[in-house]
Amino acid sequence: MDINKELELYQFEKLNQTLFLNHPDAIYLLDLEGNFMMVNDEVCRITGHDRETLIGQSFEPLIEERMKAFTKERFLESIQDKPQRYETSIVTKSGFRHLDVTNFPLKNDDRILAIFGIAKDITEKKQKELELEQYMALLQMHNDELEIFRKILAHDMRKPVANALGFARLLNGSLPESKEKEVKRYLLHTVESVDVMLRDLNELIALQSTGKESKEAVDVKKTIKRIVNFFQEEIRQAGAVVEQEVADNIHIQTIKAYFNSIIRNLISNAIKYRSPNRQTVVQVSAFLHNGLITISVKDNGIGMNLAGIGKELFQMHRRFAPKAAEGNGLGLYIVNQQVRLMGGQIKVESELDKGSTFTITLPTQ
Template identity: 30%
Template sequence: MNVKHKELSFQLMVEASPISLVLVNSYGKIAYLNSYAEKLFLYNKNELIGRDLSILLPQKYRSHHPDLLKDYFTNPVTRQMGENRDLYALKKDNVEFPVEIGLNPIVTVEGTLVLAAIIDITERKKANEQFRLVVESAPNAMILADYSGTIVMVNKQTEILFGYERDELVGQKVELLVPGKLKQYHPQLRDKFYAKPQARPMGVGRDLFGLRKDGTEIPIEIGLNPLEKNESQFVLASIIDITERKKNEEAIRLYTKRIEAKNKELEQFSFIASHDLREPLNSITSLIGLLLEEDAGKMDAEMLKRMDFIAKSSSRMKDLVKGLLDYARLGKNSEFGIVDFNEIVAIVVNDLELLVKNSGAEINVKRLPVIAALEVEVHSLFQNLISNAIKYRSKDRKPKIEISAQKVENGWEFVVRDNGIGIPKNQQERIFVIFQRLHGRNEYEGIGVGLAHCRKIVELHDGKIWVESEPEKGSTFYFFIPLK
């Protein structure tokens, strides 16, 4: 291949390149440029070939450029020009724009030339600035680090959180902010992240701490987001100081512990008080019965009325004490086991056979699950709900009760629907409070503990119970039991 042919081949390759290329000799004169360079700088070839390269440089660079060019030709190698510095070029219309320049030495018969590959990075600069502004305006600390763990960028919140100035952090390893023994393991964790980079929280299931400049440690949460910039991998770490949250969690934990202790004391008191009250009440009831049996003929009508009042009051008090005692006992001696809810409901319906028969109630039970639960308590739960649906029935229609369940997220939702008298909306929360009654004793018997029992039973399963109802249109009781 002759020299002319080689020159033509080189020219064709330069012209076909999809980036701006400018060929410069050791004197700093432009020997050739391709059409992309013409479009980039707004010159045509004839205006630039033979001209000094400084025509394409902003005024502030021109005085230093000859020395830089001389240094390069002393040791011409392929490299990036002006690494770690912002470089700018100048268009024909005197508009400056940011560039990246790659230098490649070309050996020819006329000597060594340098082929400069020039990339306009205006849009990249804009994107970088937008990214910087977003990071800077973030409400929490943000740290951008490269694959080696070197900090590239931080925002103001990082300075505030860790107590360092920005210049003290940029260029340092992120291990500077990692406390204790974790510091030595952090590079391995970083390598593991880069092996499979994806947005995720850091240290799931572990308490994380950051190390401030003054040596104090702070509890933190970290979110990791992989980024690719200039064909290099980075990670953007979002860091939240959770000191106040930790304090609140500890305060809640201690408060909950105290409440649990108080509840335990209250339940114990209720149990003891109920137990101790039963004996004197039994004695009063027995004594009243004995007096009425032996001395009823000696009493006038007023005395008999008073004795009857005392007997009924004592009997009601016994029922209240029994209800309180039963309430305190719920869950005391029970353990979770696998419970077939179909069998439980069948047993309850059988136990209530006489009540069902006398009321003409229709009970439709759909397939129910078999799950971990407290068997005795579940029996009491359905007994209360079904007997209430029958008791609080409408006078002009027979009771209809539907029982079903559906699988929901993390558990089962049960439904007991009736066509009874319903419950006013403003009283639907009140019915689950112990000893709360919505009707007079003469209308419906009871002491107001059944639904309170139901709520406690559901809560023993870490679930919840609620009702939807309209007067004269019936009620639908829902309760949720999570899977154990």
């Protein structure tokens, strides 16, 4: 080989090496066992490992666990002379990185010598895609809930408002004293039902803040006692007994409005869905265990067929005993959402004509 050809070959090899090492994407060579033979600076930057650490080591330990089998399968395809393009994830010192990878065989005639690979870091793109998916899901959820609000306003609230107007017109006329008392009672009941509905709608709207309200210290025993006292008239009218078994000095740091709403909804349901065949007994208990507070509201009411209800129990606008009591199907949905936003869990046990037990577990901080 003459000196000029040798110089040209040397310059070409240097140019290839320069392009390899300085390419903006991660470029590497793998031997047929999957070990790194060459890596450029971008491979080192993405993985967080220097060249000396990577050379001679397998690519497999870098791959995120759930993607290992898939990524290895793509590598095996490439050494069978089948170029591959795919997405995978690796684990680095700074967290997960998402890569768009192209592998193809480097051959000498028909013999495969190594696998040449190019990987583009698409982590930022994947994060934006995930954020967009989450935003679209949230938007869809809000749209669904707005439709529910519209239906509640158009249907559920229309009837009690129309009833209230009718009772008001009757009172505006001339009625016997006994009839007037009856109409006033009906009017008060109707207005109270509208008040409950508006309160539930307000709590639903409050849930859209995703639970970022500031936390406050809550004295559990005092709070439960105060809420039970709030229902004294309903308890009296139902001839019910509410038993409280709450340990002293239980304090939690939580979203106070949510905590109050959960207890209020569960006690209200226990009284509302009582059995006509026996005296209503509601048991409210609370205790601490392993840094968690467990609150239980148990009743001996009409109960539910949980097997038949399934996952619908906590869905919005679902009613399971419309003949037993009036309602708008929002209470348990609100309770479930509030418990979730407080970082807790809810469990339900129920049997037809035996009663129901709702158990809430919440963190104390």
